[in-house]
Amino acid sequence: MKITIVAGARPNFIKIAPIIKAIEKKQREGADISYRLVHTGQHYDKNLSDTFFKELNIPQPDANLEVKSGSQSVQTAAIMIAFEQELIQNPCDVVLVVGDVNSTMACAIVAKKLNTKVTHVEAGIRSGDMTMPEEINRMVTDSITDYFFTTSTTASENLLRYGAEPTNVHFVGNVMIDTLYQNLDRISAPSFWDDFQLATGNYIVLTLHRPANVDEEKSLIQLLEGIDQLAEGKKIIFPIHPRTKAILGEQQINTKNIFFVEPQGYLHFMFLIRNSFAVITDSGGISEETTVLGIPCFTMRNNTERPETQTIGTNTLVGTSIDNLEKTFSEFLKNGPRKAGIPELWDGKASERIIEILLQK
Numbered sequence: 001m002k003i004t005i006v007a008g009a010r011p012n013f014i015k016i017a018p019i020i021k022a023i024e025k026k027q028r029e030g031a032d033i034s035y036r037l038v039h040t041g042q043h044y045d046k047n048l049s050d051t052f053f054k055e056l057n058i059p060q061p062d063a064n065l066e067v068k069s070g071s072q073s074v075q076t077a078a079i080m081i082a083f084e085q086e087l088i089q090n091p092c093d094v095v096l097v098v099g100d101v102n103s104t105m106a107c108a109i110v111a112k113k114l115n116t117k118v119t120h121v122e123a124g125i126r127s128g129d130m131t132m133p134e135e136i137n138r139m140v141t142d143s144i145t146d147y148f149f150t151t152s153t154t155a156s157e158n159l160l161r162y163g164a165e166p167t168n169v170h171f172v173g174n175v176m177i178d179t180l181y182q183n184l185d186r187i188s189a190p191s192f193w194d195d196f197q198l199a200t201g202n203y204i205v206l207t208l209h210r211p212a213n214v215d216e217e218k219s220l221i222q223l224l225e226g227i228d229q230l231a232e233g234k235k236i237i238f239p240i241h242p243r244t245k246a247i248l249g250e251q252q253i254n255t256k257n258i259f260f261v262e263p264q265g266y267l268h269f270m271f272l273i274r275n276s277f278a279v280i281t282d283s284g285g286i287s288e289e290t291t292v293l294g295i296p297c298f299t300m301r302n303n304t305e306r307p308e309t310q311t312i313g314t315n316t317l318v319g320t321s322i323d324n325l326e327k328t329f330s331e332f333l334k335n336g337p338r339k340a341g342i343p344e345l346w347d348g349k350a351s352e353r354i355i356e357i358l359l360q361k
């Protein structure tokens, strides 16, 4: 079986790393399986791309489509044009896409139109929020996917409801969590750990990059100034996403507890998360990682496509207003963290299950 693996953005790199390891393991066992890795170039910043390839030992891509940034449509179109040539020149049995970024949707469409089977890892999750580009990417991708691999029974049920063929829907667990377990003993403190006098439990990690939170400069500044006041003197470490940084520009922000740092590599970032008091974020992936690590997570969104992080895990949805965050956070400071668990099959073995199942297709 020849698989073309597509990755375009930071969360994709984290998801493909264990899938590649699982393929290589099968190759060593003598299975007839090979892969070609295509980087679309959607994220090209060193901090969002190269660092992840190095730290997670992902092989150099066989092809880099170098599409870079653009509006939603410009970027999607550029990926499709480049990936069509790539796939015509290098045909395969299956194109495997992960997650919900533009590369996921664009390459799935191209593959399907070239009569190549599409595999979607992290299929079936839905926020119901059509204002998020990711939701559209998920829906379009799943509507033309052949083999679905899901992180939860809810995601599988969603797919069945939309008419997916039951024998092609496989609940396997979470590849993001495979990466977490595979690297937990390699995580290490970033260089600013001592300079900022960080210690386990004495700081909060903040990440924000979703349009609803960061696209309006004035409300972003108000949000940051509000978050600065939340934490009873706890430091707030804010690895600032390039998108958010570009919006803030050279603005002076009146905060005293927030420490702005570059986006962190995976190993430093997971060290920061694992040792933090709490996390405030609008990332989906981080709400999964905090769930497994048992770190309280406050998600600045009105909805989530990952309900198990709330119902089972440590995640609390707080909406996008600072007032709600203040209220929820002060209850947390008063009552402490609530009891939480780890969702079914988030055990570090999802990638092996995926490859095992694909080989039987």
Ligand code: UDP
Binding pocket: 010, 011, 014, 207, 239, 262, 263, 264, 265, 266, 267, 269, 270, 282, 283, 284, 285, 286, 289
């Ligand atoms: N991440 C990282 N360094 C950072 C911020 C995030 O390594 O400074 C990792 C983290 O493990 C997280 C992943 O990037 O799971 C998700 O990234 P992002 O928030 O961009 O994507 P989302 O999960 O919102 O799609």
